[in-house]
Every structure is written in structure tokens, then in C-alpha cells.
């Protein structure tokens with residue numbers, strides 16, 4: 215008797231070959247191969263190595279600026295693509311140099327960090343994930359592609375699919391939170407939104423899955439820090455979204471800045487070749503992160519850029535970014551240290567991407583300025599406003615303070631209330647801030663003609679002067695008020711005294727999250743906490759609109775402030791979207807994809823914690839149980855949590871065994887028992903009480919976003935198939951073990967139904 219049913223990894227390869235993006239008819243693939251072989255036959259070694267180079271094209275840098283004579287390099291065939299150059303005319307001109315002035319006229323790739331929209335900016339990815347709305351997320355990626363390709367870009371460095379369990383890490387803002395199952399679903403739809411199944415369509419762009427791999431697990435949440443974990447953990451917790459994106463057909467992958475198993479990702483053959491290509495069947499090309507190859511030297515694994523380049527290319531890294539390390543490969547080939555075949559493989563993969571994008575057919579296909587009319591068009595902005603509202607999470611609503619009525623006097627207070635450049639959020643490189651409304655403007659528009667009065671005072675800067683010292687450079691775009699903290703607070707209190715209700719727009723600055731934005735104190739900055747405390751003393755109803763690029767500690771606020779909405783950074787249409795939710799034109803439906811801790815010391819932290827010896831019950835201190843003496847083991851607001859202005863009831867689930875490929879169906883009825891239409895997210899969690907390897911108590915394995923009118927009910931069913939029960943066992947084999955399984959449903963990961971139990 216076989217103890218385990220093993221899913222053969224070969225099955226994954228089979229699946230991959232069925233993907234529409236990769237399912238080119240063998241004829242067109244043969245044509246592509248013939249075309250590229252003929253081209254490569256004419257290429258010199260220098261020109262082949264040139265294809266492996268991706269210098270910064272514009273003045274948007276994401277590392278130390280690098281200067282070079284790019285135009286001349288393009289003419290000499292030493293450049294394969296450029297990134298962060300903006301504008302169809304400019305890109306057309308650079309493409310013209312490549313096509314008309316270089317010997318072989320090979321077109322360039324133009325990449326950009328189009329992370330959550332182009333000029334129509336969607337919420338930061340962490341926020342967007344809280345919508346759990348796969349159609350809307352795919353649509354957001356589609357709109358980003360339509361706008362970026364209309365402006366000359368054919369390659370986005372997105373989706374960022376790094377799972378993170380650590381709110382200290384600033385880049386948690388760029389991903390989809392803490393759960394690998396949800397992260398994988400989001401990765402798939404984003405790839406589809408960018409690439410569609412017609413990569414050669416001029417509104418499609420090449421996706422780039424990043425950062426491969428495990429970047430979200432940097433120790434202590436400190437940016438670029440060491441990563442170390444067992445393969446057991448990496449395959450069960452971190453790898454699923456990368457794999458899903460690859461299997462959805464993503465054309466490129468970016469290496470991560472960190473180390474995996476002692477080897478930097480940029481030079482890690484096990485990762486870039488064995489796992490990515492051999493195990494998962496990836497057929498695209500791998501690009502370095504910004505100067506990432508040179509960092510092998512910082513890591514101390516190679517004494518020179520030359521050796522770093524050799525290690526990287528041999529590991530399977532095809533394209534260099536923002537460095538000239540790969541130029542040294544010419545010498546390495548001549549000295550016999552790298553084979554021509556290795557260079558050829560990398561060069562071919564990059565040329566294939568260009569071919570699939572249709573650049574050889576028409577190198578200017580993304581360079582038609584007339585197409586720009588679509589950028590920030592009404593339809594795109596409407597979609598951004600809708601998903602921005604869906605991404606907001608109502609954390610607390612004591613006494614149904616929200617939604618606010620559009621009458622009386624409302625005082626809007628806080629450093630983020632009228633802060634235009636903070637609306638878009640981090641990683642909005644194509645943003646045109648002057649077009650985006652501030653919250654104050656959005657609220658004023660929403661109140662127009664209602665007779666309600668909107669008063670405003672900034673109340674404080676983001677931080678006290680002393681707190682901001684040292685990190686001042688990242689706040690270049692923040693307009694700091696030169697008045698004293700006392701004078702600003704006094705003004706705010708005077709304004710608040712005249713109001714019926716106070717709305718506070720507070721939180722971190724947009725660049726307090728994102729790259730190189732690790733923080734250990736993730737509570738509200740003192741300047742704002744002190745202001746909030748002073749406002750609370752007025753005894754008036756207060757709503758906190760909390761702007762954040764990460765999960766933060768809202769312990770104090772949750773105790774003292776009656777109503778809190780986590781707005782994240784909600785993008786170019788965020789101001790209108792916040793007003794929609796605040797005044798109830800849209801009922802909030804966001805659910806956390808990263809749980810909020812009571813205390814920063816709980817990190818790393820996830821709802822998906824493993825069964826331990828001496829388990830803890832109730833979350834509080836219990837001698838000889840796994841717990842803390844001074845803080846709960848539970849989160850303040852759990853994964854999957856989010857309130858609504860209406861109420862939902864979920865019935866106990868029912869299990870119906872099936873024959874054939876489906877093991878059974880779990881069904882439950884969800885009812886809107888309140889008085890408003892609303893949406894919520896029904897979540898399905900799996901438990902495997904006995905397994906060879908230790909598994910988490912619960913793991914998300916399904917979800918559905920449901921909209922219901924007041925009083926309406928819907929039966930929701932989930933078909934349970936064997937692959938949903940699989941995990942990587944301690945030997946690293948993807949396995950489904952026979953025995954008992956349990957399933958629970960609920961509207962967050964803590965308040966779950968009784969389990970339905972079945973045997974496999």
C-alpha cells in the first residue's frame with residue numbers, strides 16, 4: 215500500500231505546456247526559432263553580451279544613480295533594453311537609434327516599475343489585495359498595461375509576489391500580504407492582466423515576477439538583510455505565488471537582493487535554474503535587480519565584478535540591470551571561463567521576449583502618441599476609484615458612527631488630509647501628482663450642494679522635527695509646516711471645537727513604506743498620536759482614516775477611537791474613494807490580507823502558524839504554553855478581518871461527499887441580515903490534524919467575494935479536490951496524505967464555523 219499519494223512534478227510541466235501564452239503553435243515557434251537563430255548567427259560576441267544589458271534610461275533610479283553614454287552604447291549594440299524612461303516620443307527616439315543606427319537594428323525592451331497602475335494609480339498592492347476581488351485586480355493590471363503601453367513601455371517589473379510575515383519590512387506594501395494561496399491567485403490574475411493571452415497585442419506588456427525568492431523573509435524585517443529558512447518552510451509558505459505566476463505564463467522573473475541557503479539569489483543556480491527552469495518549466499528570461507550582480511561582491515562571495523558576472527550567468531541570470539558587470543563576460547568567454555553556449559542561451563531568451571512582443575515586426579508599436587488619450591481616461595479612473603473603495607478595511611465602528619451623514623459641520627484634521635503627493639503611495643514612478651485630488655478636495659466634492667460644512671486644519675506634521683531628522687531625504691515631496699507643533703495643534707483644536715464630528719487623516723507618509731523603508735516602531739508617529747489624544751479629549755465623535763503602507767500597530771487607537779478605516783495608500787482616485795466609504799456611498803468590504811499585531815514584538819507573525827508543542831489556548835499567558843507574558847499571542851485584527859455597514863451571517867457548513875475527481879462539496883448559506891447592500895469575503899480554511907510534517911492549524915484554501923442586498927441570502931459552495939489538500943512533506947515531495955481533514959468557513963481567520971470533517 216502506498217502511504218502517500220505523490221503528485222508528480224511532471225504534471226506541473228504538463229500543465230505548463232497547456233498555457234495559452236506558451237501554447238504557440240509549433241509552427242510559429244519554429245518560425246521564431248529560425249528567425250532568432252538567423253539573427254544570432256550574424257551577432258558578434260559583443261552584440262550578444264549587449265543584449266544582456268539593461269541600463270537605467272531615465273532619471274528615475276532605484277539605487278545609486280549610474281551615468282553612462284547610453285546613446286552611444288545603443289548604437290554599438292551594447293544595450294538590450296532600458297528602464298524607467300517615460301513617454302512615447304522619447305522612447306520612439308531611443309528605439310530609432312537602436313533600430314536605425316545600430317549594425318543589426320535589434321529593437322530595445324523598455325521596462326518600468328508599473329507596480330500599481332501607470333498614471334491612473336490603483337491602491338498599493340497590499341491594499342488592493344484586501345479587496346479579494348480577482349476580477350478587479352486583473353482589470354487594474356490590464357488598465358496599467360493599456361496606459362503604460364500607450365506611453366512606450368512594453369515590460370513591467372510586476373507582479374511583486376513576495377510573501378511577508380513582517381510589518382517592519384517596508385516592501386510588504388508592494389505584495390499581497392501573508393498568505394501563499396491568496397498570493398498565488400493574485401499573481402496569476404496580475405500576469406493575465408498585463409500579458410493577456412496575446413502578448414503580441416500592442417496593449418499587452420511583459421510581466422516580471424519578483425523578487426525571486428523569499429525577499430519578504432528578511433531577518434528582523436530589515437531591508438536587504440539575510441534570509442534563512444528550511445526548504446520545508448520555503449515551499450509550503452513562500453514559493454506558491456512565484457510558481458503560480460510562472461505557470462500563468464509570466465515572461466520574465468527578477469532575482470531578489472537577498473541570500474537563499476547561503477547563496478545570493480543573483481548567483482544561486484539551485485534557485486534560478488533547478489527550481490525555476492527545471493522544476494517549474496520557466497521558459498522566459500531572468501533579470502537582475504538594480505546592480506544586483508555587483509552585490510555578489512558586497513555579499514563577499516566573489517572578490518570582483520568579473521567573477522560575480524560569471525557566477526550569475528552560470529546560475530541562470532540572463533540580463534544585468536543598471537550595472538556593467540556583464541560587459542566583463544566578453545573577456546570571460548575569451549578566457550574560456552564562460553562558454554559561448556551560456557551567452558547564447560541568455561541572449562536567445564531575451565530575443566525571444568522581443569519576438570513574442572512583436573518588436574521585430576514593428577519596433578515602434580508602443581510609440582504612438584495618439585494612444586495617450588487613454589491615459590487617465592474616465593473609465594480607468596472610475597475603475598481605480600472602485601477598487602480603492604473595495605480595498606479599504608473598516609476596522610472598528612462603535613455605535614455605528616459610520617457612515618457619516620452629509621450634514622452638519624465636519625472637521626478634517628491631520629497631516630495627510632491635504633497632502634497631494636502622498637495619495638498615490640510608494641512605487642508610483644509614472645505618477646503625475648498634480649492631477650490627483652487631496653482627501654480634503656475629495657470630501658469637499660462629496661459634500662457639495664449638501665449644506666454640510668467642511669473645516670480643515672493640518673494639526674501636525676507627519677513627525678516631530680526630531681523624529682524626522684536623518685530620514686529627511688525620503689520626505690522630499692512632503693510639505694512640512696514650519697509652525698511649531700503647539701501652534702498647529704491649537705489651531706486644530708479650535709477648528710475641531712466648531713465641528714459635530716472630527717475626521718482624522720493620519721498615518722505614515724507614502725515613502726515610510728516601500729523599498730528601504732524598514733521601521734521597528736510601527737505605531738502612529740508621536741506628533742500625530744499626541745494630536746489625536748488632544749482631539750479625543752474634546753469628547754466629540756472621531757473617525758480615524760488611517761493611511762498606511764504596511765500593517766501597523768493600532769493598539770492604542772483601537773482602544774480610544776470609536777471608528778477606524780484602514781485606507782492604505784489608495785492611489786490617484788483615493789480621495790474620492792475614501793469619501794465614498796466615509797459617507798456610505800460605498801459600503802466597505804475590504805478584508806485584511808496581513809493581520810495587525812498588538813505589538814511589533816509579535817513579528818514575524820501570521821495566522822498560518824504551525825502546531826507547536828504545549829499549545830496555547832485563548833491567546834493569553836498560560837504557564838508552559840507557547841505565549842508571551844506581556845502580549846497576546848493573537849493579533850489585534852486577524853487575517854481576513856473587515857467590517858461592513860451591514861451585517862452578515864454565515865450558516866454552519868454542510869459536507870456532501872462526491873465520487874470522482876471531487877472529494878466533496880462544502881456549502882454554506884450567507885445572509886445579509888442588515889439594512890444595506892454590501893459585500894464580504896467568505897473564506898475557507900483547511901486543517902490537517904495529523905500529518906508527517908507539522909502543518910499550520912488552519913490554511914486558507916478557498917474564498918469568494920459575495921455581494922448581497924439587504925435581507926438577501928446566497929448559498930456558496932466550494933468543490934474540494936485532492937490538490938487543495940497537498941503540501942510539501944519534510945522530504946520536499948508534494949504530497950497528499952490519507953486520513954482526516956477539517957474545513958471551516960468564516961468572514962475572518964479567527965471567527966470560524968464548526969469544522970466539517972472528512973476522511974481521504
Ligand code: NOJ
Pocket residue numbers: 275276277327371424503504729
Ligand atoms: C529595485 C527594486 O528592488 C525592484 O523591485 C525594481 O523593479 C528595480 N529596482 C527597478 O527599478
